[in-house]
Amino acid sequence: MTDATALIDALDRAGYRLTEPRRAMAGLISDQTGHFTAADLVVDARTRRLGIGRATIFRALDLFEDLGVVERLDLPSGDHAYVPCEPIHHHHVICSSCGRTEDVDDPGIDAVTRSVARRTGFRIDSHRLELFGLCPACAGSVDPR
Amino acid sequence: MTDATALIDALDRAGYRLTEPRRAMAGLISDQTGHFTAADLVVDARTRRLGIGRATIFRALDLFEDLGVVERLDLPSGDHAYVPCEPIHHHHVICSSCGRTEDVDDPGIDAVTRSVARRTGFRIDSHRLELFGLCPACAGSVDPR
DNA sequence: CGTCCAGATGATACAGAGTCTCATGTAGGC
DNA sequence: GCCTACATGAGACTCTGTATCATCTGGACG
Known part of the structure; x- marks a missing residue:
């Protein structure tokens, strides 16, 4: 559980558009406890009927990773997981x-x-x-x- | 470039059967320079017309990994690569x-x-x-x- | 406010990794 | 040599991630 604003601010500061899907993604990510996978977000987005496409989720994750506010972990299982964190x-x-x-x-x-x-x-x-x-x-x- | 016998011995010691495909896999792995991916082995096996199925390659890699003679790396690109190494x-x-x-x-x-x-x-x-x-x-x- | 357009989106198709099933083959103990 | 449990290959399948492309929209500017 982190603060969604931190994610949104990072986008803003880097000059990216603050779109509805991106705000929603920030919300989803900040609601995660511990690490999460792209698939988790896809499920959550669908559960909450946010209408966010799969591609957008991957794109936003990439973006957040580039900005350094989310980092990718390689779990021992081989899965790719993400954690929100300081850049x-x-x-x-x-x-x-x-x-x-x-x-x-x-x-x-x-x-x-x-x-x-x-x-x-x-x-x-x-x-x-x-x-x-x-x-x-x-x-x-x-x-x- | 490592020694294929080390891989074969490991199988033998652990009580696994020494089948033709497994020997071939040991050969393929020992011929790799640096790290390699499962896909690399699939290509190599097909190039040399060894007649080894994809499933067998994945199975053998898992096996070698379990035995500790091959280790999985997570490359920054996100790919899974393997290296032969000491257990x-x-x-x-x-x-x-x-x-x-x-x-x-x-x-x-x-x-x-x-x-x-x-x-x-x-x-x-x-x-x-x-x-x-x-x-x-x-x-x-x-x-x- | 309204206009406008580069950047963002969603649907869809696609490529690749890895798994599963199942009928067939074979290693190696007897 | 026989026999059986273990191993294999083919192929279908699932899941992750990427590419394409027509449509939409944030926000800059007037």
């Missing part, structure tokens, strides 16, 4: 039980990439780090293992 | 120009995950780290940027 470099901790995500800032990865660069000779331009586990709430409930 | 926990550096990958062992991620766990309260079970950049060879040739 600064950071990583995500993902609860494998409830899907909740939390942002964490770069805690020491820079040192790691530098060390890898030194050892392999690669020039490292970017990286992706995703942490999977159980959030406090899920870990607290009857332990699944 | 121990490690990460990959991926050349975004030629696709070459190199394994790197865990250089300091443990500290990072522990620190994140402490700060977020999550119980972190697994993580994925992928580093993208240019390998020495590609960085050395006329610099693209």
Whole structure:
């Protein structure tokens, strides 16, 4: 659950038109708890009879991703999921039980990439780090293992 | 380029049948340079007229992945690619120009995950780290940027 | 306000990845 | 060599994401 205005503002600031479908998309996204897939939004949009086409949903997601207010995750299952987040470099901790995500800032990865660069000779331009586990709430409930 | 026998041995050790299509798959995989996609293998198999069905290719890839001798990467493009590798926990550096990958062992991620766990309260079970950049060879040739 | 048009939309068709089913084939234990 | 459980290939199918294109509309400008 985030604020739809943040998404809309991002569009506005970047000079994109504030259309009805885009506002609706911002609403849909801000109502999601944890991560969500494009398919989730398609279902939600249809459930609420918003009349938004599939193509528009994919286009808006791309847009939000470009603006950095939504980020794509690659779940272990292979699915592509999205999370709304701040447009600064950071990583995500993902609860494998409830899907909740939390942002964490770069805690020491820079040192790691530098060390890898030194050892392999690669020039490292970017990286992706995703942490999977159980959030406090899920870990607290009857332990699944 | 890796050794096909390593893949075949892994199947054998895990008690799977050593069928002709599986041997052929091991050959195809070991001939790949850098990462490859399922589609690559489908094309290669058809080019060499190996008579291996698409389904079998996906099945064998899953199998090799389960055995840990092949690992799935999520490329920034969103594609799923695979790399043959050792069945121990490690990460990959991926050349975004030629696709070459190199394994790197865990250089300091443990500290990072522990620190994140402490700060977020999550119980972190697994993580994925992928580093993208240019390998020495590609960085050395006329610099693209 | 009304006009206007580039940018945005929805419907539809399409391409590709990955899965499922099922009849047939074969590895390898006996 | 026989036999059966496991593996395979063909093909249909589902789902994700993209391309096309005629229509619509936000918002700049008068």
